[in-house]
Amino acid sequence: MSRGKNKDRNLCFSDLVTNALQGLSPIQTIMKMTEPEYIASLGFASEDIISFGGGWCNHASPPELQQIYQEIVSDKTLFHASGRYSAIKGNLSCRKQLCRFEETVYQVPEMTPDQVLIGQSATQLFHDVIRVLINPGEPVCVMDPTYANYVNGLKCALPESPLWFVPGLDPISWEYLSDPSYSLEVLESYCKQGARVFVVSTPDNPTSQIPPDDFINDAYELIEKYNGFFIVDYAYKELCFDQEPVCQSWSPGDFPHFISIHSHSKWLSSLGRRFGWVEANEKVIEGLEKIDESTILSADTLNSMATERFIEHMISQNTLRTYIDDIKMLYKHTAQVFTKCLKTCTDWKYLDPMGGLYTCCPTPNNQDPLSFAQTLLKETGVLVIPGLGFGPSLSKGIRLSYGPLCTDHEKIKEGMQRIQSYLSK
Ligand SMILES: Cc1ncc(COP(=O)(O)O)c(C=O)c1O
Numbered sequence: 001m002s003r004g005k006n007k008d009r010n011l012c013f014s015d016l017v018t019n020a021l022q023g024l025s026p027i028q029t030i031m032k033m034t035e036p037e038y039i040a041s042l043g044f045a046s047e048d049i050i051s052f053g054g055g056w057c058n059h060a061s062p063p064e065l066q067q068i069y070q071e072i073v074s075d076k077t078l079f080h081a082s083g084r085y086s087a088i089k090g091n092l093s094c095r096k097q098l099c100r101f102e103e104t105v106y107q108v109p110e111m112t113p114d115q116v117l118i119g120q121s122a123t124q125l126f127h128d129v130i131r132v133l134i135n136p137g138e139p140v141c142v143m144d145p146t147y148a149n150y151v152n153g154l155k156c157a158l159p160e161s162p163l164w165f166v167p168g169l170d171p172i173s174w175e176y177l178s179d180p181s182y183s184l185e186v187l188e189s190y191c192k193q194g195a196r197v198f199v200v201s202t203p204d205n206p207t208s209q210i211p212p213d214d215f216i217n218d219a220y221e222l223i224e225k226y227n228g229f230f231i232v233d234y235a236y237k238e239l240c241f242d243q244e245p246v247c248q249s250w251s252p253g254d255f256p257h258f259i260s261i262h263s264h265s266k267w268l269s270s271l272g273r274r275f276g277w278v279e280a281n282e283k284v285i286e287g288l289e290k291i292d293e294s295t296i297l298s299a300d301t302l303n304s305m306a307t308e309r310f311i312e313h314m315i316s317q318n319t320l321r322t323y324i325d326d327i328k329m330l331y332k333h334t335a336q337v338f339t340k341c342l343k344t345c346t347d348w349k350y351l352d353p354m355g356g357l358y359t360c361c362p363t364p365n366n367q368d369p370l371s372f373a374q375t376l377l378k379e380t381g382v383l384v385i386p387g388l389g390f391g392p393s394l395s396k397g398i399r400l401s402y403g404p405l406c407t408d409h410e411k412i413k414e415g416m417q418r419i420q421s422y423l424s425k
Contacts, residue, residue: 015159016155016156016159020155020159021152021155021156025148025149025151025152025389027148027149027152027389029370029386029388029389030053030055030148030385033053033373033374033377033383033385034051034053034054034383042377042378042381044381048381049377049381049382049383050381050382050383050411050414050415050418051382051383051401051404051405052382052383052384052385052400052401052402052405052415053383053384053385053401054401054403054404055205055357055358055401055403056265056266056271056357056403056404057239057265057266057267057269057271057327057331057357057403057404057406058269058403058404058405058406058407059269059327059330059406059407060269061268061269061270062268062310062314062323064310064313064314064319065268065270065306065310068306068309068310068313069302069306071309072302072305072306072309078305081301081305082301082302082305083301083302084301085297085298085301086118086298086299086300086301086304087298088289088292088293088297088298089116089117089118089285089289089292090116090117090118090119090277090299090304091118091299091301091304091305091308092113093308094118094299094304094305094307094308095113095116095117095118095277096113097307097308097311097312098113098116098118098262098277098279098311099111099112099113099115099116100311100312100315101311101315101320102251102279104315104320104321105238105320105321105324106237106248106249107249108248108249108250108251108279109249109251109253109254110251110253111251111252111253111279112253114282114285115251115252115253115279115280115281115282115285116277116278116279116285117277117278117280117285117288117289117292118275118276118277118299118304119276119277119278119292119296119299120274120275120276120296120299120300121263121265121274121275121276122233122235122261122262122263122265122276123149123153123276124274124276124295124296125261125276125277125278125288126149126150126153126157126199126233126261127153127156127157127295128157128288128291128292128295129231129259129261129278129280129284129288130153130154130157130158130161130197131157131158131291132284132287132288132290132291133196133197133229133284133287134158134161134196134197135158136158136159136160136161137158137160137161138158138161138194138195138196138197139161139162139163139164139190139193139194139195139197140154140161140162140163140164140195140197140198140199141163141164141165141166141187141190141195141197141198141199142163142164142165142166142198142199142200142391143165143166143168143200143201143204143211143391144165144166144167144168144169144391144392144393145168145169145206145207145360145387145390145391145392145393145394145397146163146165146168146199146201146204146205146390146391147201147204147205147206147233147235147390148205148206148389148390150163150199151163151389164190164195165391165392165393166183166186166187166190166198167179167182167183167186167393168183168204168207168209168211168391168393169207169351169360169393169394169397170393171362171392171393171394171395171396171397174349174350174351174362176207176209176351177209177211177212177215180211180212180214180215180218183215184215184218184219184222187219187222188222191222191223191225191226191228195226195228196223196226196227196228196229197223197228197229197231198219198223198228198229198230198231199231199232199233200216200219200230200231200232200233201232201233201234201235201236202216202232202233202234202236202237202245202247202355203236203239203240203353203354203355203356204236204356205235205236205356205357205358206358206360206385206387206390206394206399207351207358207359207360208335208351208353208354208355208356208357208358208359209351209353209354210240210243210244210245210354210355211245213245213246216245216246216247217246220247220255220257220258223257224257227257228257229257229258229259229284230257230258230259231259231260231261232245232247232258232259232260232261233260233261234248234260234261234262234263235261235262235263235265235266236266236355236356236357237262237267238266238267238324238327238328239266239267239327239328239331239355239356239357240328240354240355241328241331241332241335241353241354241355242332242354243354247260251279252279252280252281252282252284256281257281258280259278259279259280259281259284260278260279260280261276261277261278262276262277262278262279263275263276263277264276264307266357267324267327268307268310270303273300273303273306274300274303275299275300275303275304275307330406330407331355331356331357331402331403331406334402334403334405334406334409334412335353335359335402337402337409337412337413338353338359338400338402338405338412339352339353339359341412341413341415341416342359342361342400342416344416344420345416345417345419345420346361346416346419346420346423348361348362348364349361349362350400353402356403357401357402357403358399358400358401358402358403359399359400359402360387360394360397360398360399360400361397361398361400362396362397362398363387363396363397363398364423366396367396368396369386369387369388369394369395369396369397369398370386370388372386372398373385373386373398376419376422379422380418380419380421380422381418382415382418382419384398384399384400385398385399385400385401386398387399
């Protein structure tokens with residue numbers, strides 16, 4: 001039989017792909033709404049769209065980093081070295097610099113390279129950490145709302161494992177963690193039912209909140225009591241505006257049940273240069289090494305070499321903290337512009353960002369967020385993200401992002417004014 005003839009044949013795939021991952025995931029919904037074809041189908045040119053949708057930083061990467069990439073690429077020996085596999089855990093010299101980074105910027109005491117593993121990204125590392133810690137079917141606890149990609153990330157890692165939501169945002173009062181002791185009670189009841197893993201992102205996506213220190217301390221103690229793991233996703237660690245979470249200086253030596261996942265996507269404005277790392281007890285890192293051998297085999301050596309050199313250079317020049325403070329200020333100021341416009345142009349409730357790139361609002365008149373976001377986009381060319389995939393508390397809410405507009409505050413003003421005219425119709 002010649003190839004290509006039997007096109008209608010039923011091809012069989014896993015239940016994961018055929019059933020569990022069917023339909024658009026929250027992340028795909030977000031991506032779809034920003035696709036040029038979709039925008040064009042609404043009659044807009046892409047430059048007419050004002051997006052409060054994107055979950056990314058938009059400041060320029062530091063020139064020192066660009067210079068370092070240039071040096072590696074233009075040097076024959078270094079470029080050759082960047083084409084070699086890294087060790088599965090990531091190269092020792094880079095892991096040493098990550099320890100220095102944590103000590104210099106956050107006073108993380110005495111972390112050793114054996115407590116660090118470099119991976120492809122926070123996304124990949126979330127998947128692999130989950131595979132290390134729990135068995136199929138065991139639940140994972142997260143805040144409500146939480147980062148939308150955990151839903152499918154968990155389905156891929158452990159298809160039968162459910163996500164259990166710990167109350168965070170009150171959908172009526174629109175307060176965050178207004179009753180921490182109740183949230184901890186819920187977490188404890190989950191632990192009694194067998195949950196051993198609690199994942200928190202701080203500052204958070206989508207709320208940009210930082211849970212109070214007492215909550216973090218108590219949650220850690222609770223998880224430790226049940227011999228589980230408290231995972232903090234630090235995708236926005238460098239973007240805490242004022243208050244910084246107590247756990248930012250925890251070291252794996254002092255907190256063996258604590259695992260942190262890091263990424264340079266946001267603070268180095270390097271989303272497409274994939275690089276992330278995990279800090280954890282040596283035993284966790286050993287487990288992770290086994291999983292990573294099969295999922296990525298090697299961290300990206302070029303990105304590791306560049307990151308290592310960047311950290312070394314910035315520490316030697318005493319400019320690392322200044323760089324981080326500068327980007328913090330940029331996003332803090334952008335958040336202030338954003339919330340000021342939001343207050344002027346709408347009567348929506350919102351969460352005051354404590355870091356990160358976002359705020360969340362309830363949809364007007366309790367509308368379904370998907371149809372609200374679609375109508376708003378059609379009528380105004382302003383994109384907001386429906387809250388559906390982030391957790392039950394945002395089932396009538398939207399996420400708005402100011403990150404991509406950090407250097408274009410006029411667009412924030414214009415976008416809010418368009419929303420204001422639409423609401424007043
Ligand atoms: C909380 C959180 N974790 C992880 C990621 C993804 O990080 P990475 O680019 O390293 O995969 C994001 C991206 O938006 C995020 O918001």
